[in-house]
Amino acid sequence: MAQRKAVIVGASSGIGFEVARLLLTQGWQLGVAARRQEPLLQLKALAPDRVEVMTIDITQPDAEQRLFDLIDRLGGMDLYFHASGIGKQNRTLEPNVELRTVETNALGFTRMIGAAYRYFATKYSQPTSQASRERAIIAAITSIAGTKGLGPAPAYSATKALQANYLEALEQQAHQRHLPIHFLDIRPGFVDTALLSGDFPYPMLMQPEVVARDIVESICKLRNVRIIDWRYRFLTFFWRLIPRCLWRNIKI
Ligand SMILES: NC(=O)c1ccc[n+]([C@@H]2O[C@H](COP(=O)([O-])OP(=O)(O)OC[C@H]3O[C@@H](n4cnc5c(N)ncnc54)[C@H](OP(=O)(O)O)[C@@H]3O)[C@@H](O)[C@H]2O)c1
Numbered sequence: 001m002a003q004r005k006a007v008i009v010g011a012s013s014g015i016g017f018e019v020a021r022l023l024l025t026q027g028w029q030l031g032v033a034a035r036r037q038e039p040l041l042q043l044k045a046l047a048p049d050r051v052e053v054m055t056i057d058i059t060q061p062d063a064e065q066r067l068f069d070l071i072d073r074l075g076g077m078d079l080y081f082h083a084s085g086i087g088k089q090n091r092t093l094e095p096n097v098e099l100r101t102v103e104t105n106a107l108g109f110t111r112m113i114g115a116a117y118r119y120f121a122t123k124y125s126q127p128t129s130q131a132s133r134e135r136a137i138i139a140a141i142t143s144i145a146g147t148k149g150l151g152p153a154p155a156y157s158a159t160k161a162l163q164a165n166y167l168e169a170l171e172q173q174a175h176q177r178h179l180p181i182h183f184l185d186i187r188p189g190f191v192d193t194a195l196l197s198g199d200f201p202y203p204m205l206m207q208p209e210v211v212a213r214d215i216v217e218s219i220c221k222l223r224n225v226r227i228i229d230w231r232y233r234f235l236t237f238f239w240r241l242i243p244r245c246l247w248r249n250i251k252i
Contacts, residue, residue, distance in 0.1 A: 006079035007031040007070060009056060009112055012039040014193030015141060016083025018212035024050065026216070031070040031077070034084065058084050058108030064115040071119060079219065080116035082140035084108065087156040087195050098155040105159035110166065113138060117170055120181050139184035139219055140167060144227060146187070147236050152252055171224075185225045186215055189232035204231055 006023055010016040012034035020032055024047050032040045033056040044051040054070040056063050071077045086104045090097040120136045145153065146160030164185050171183040188211050190202040211228050218226040227233045242250070 003027055003029065004078040005029045005031070005074050005076050006081055007033065007067065007074065007077050007116075008081045008083060009033045009058065009067070010082065010084030010141075011043060012036045014083070014195060015188070015191060015208050015211055015215070016081070017043070018208045019081060019083065019215055021046065022212050022216045028079075029074060031074040033067070033070060058112050059103045063108070063111055067112065067115050068119065077116070077119065077136075078134065079137040079139065080113075080119075081219075082109065082112055082116075082138075084112070085141065085195070087143075087145075087153060089152045090154065090156075091152055093154065101155035101159055105156070106162050109140070109159070109163050113140060113166060113170070117174070117181065121174075121177070121179055124179050124181075135180045135182050135222075137182045137184060137219060137222075138167070138170070139186060139215070141186045141188065141215075142167070144187045144189050144232050144236050148239055148242075148247070150252055182222050184218060184223055186218065186228065187226065187232075187236075188228040189235070 006028050008016055008020050008030060011020045011032035016034070017039060020030055020043050023030060024043070029050045030043070031052045031054065032043050033054045034040060035055060035057045037053065037055050040053045044053050052070060052073045054066055054073070056066045084104065086101055088097050088101070116138050120138070123136070140163060142163040143160040145157045146164045148157070150157040164187070167183050167185045174181045188206065190196060190205050191208055191211050192205045193208055196202055206229060214226065214228045227236055
């Protein structure tokens, strides 16, 4: 997969930053985006000839156009990787926290994944050589939080469920339109990044470098859904079996 082109939105920290670093070591050309420019420039410094930088705020209406400008600068895109997201515990249901989460994880996500999908749909609707019909990939980090309604973080949990369903829906639509787009839904458990800072100590915390390695392997193996790691695969398998009448009693 050397020399392929990936755009990573949400590359300025945490899991997205680590995935960007790893793809660079594997020879990919990257377009990296987020709101903060400084960390994106750090990525560019690692391989100046292979990294393009663009500031994008996915909650803003110009985000789609800025993504297309980034793809132009990169000279195309084979993989769109969506790592942007926010999340916060909100046990008192502060409205601002809920609405900002929806704005970023639902509206921003839909805007950007939709833009990437439309880019690939246009690309594959044009007469083209066999080589450039190589399968495109849309990958996004959702979360295990989307597999059940979680009381401590209602908007986070609900928007992560939306993201997972959206990817599944697009996969069906793309298949029926004969678009060679592969979809990957990545669902990590707790990862030691800025997203969790300020809350309480989390159990079964994973390092972002380890999660990034699993993600890059999942991209290469064209997995569809990847829960990271095995402990969370086990956990989510069982908690999905719990009926609502019992679930509401469980303290998280
Ligand atoms: N950490 C965990 O335990 C965990 C578990 C499961 C899933 N996830 C998911 O993994 C993804 C990455 O999170 P992380 O843990 O790596 O946290 P992080 O270090 O806080 O990274 C979040 C990324 O999202 C970007 N972002 C936030 N708002 C944005 C906006 N409006 N426009 C563009 N980019 C924006 C941030 O960049 P800027 O601030 O520079 O814009 C940053 O690059 C999120 O979707 C998160 O829900 C995390």
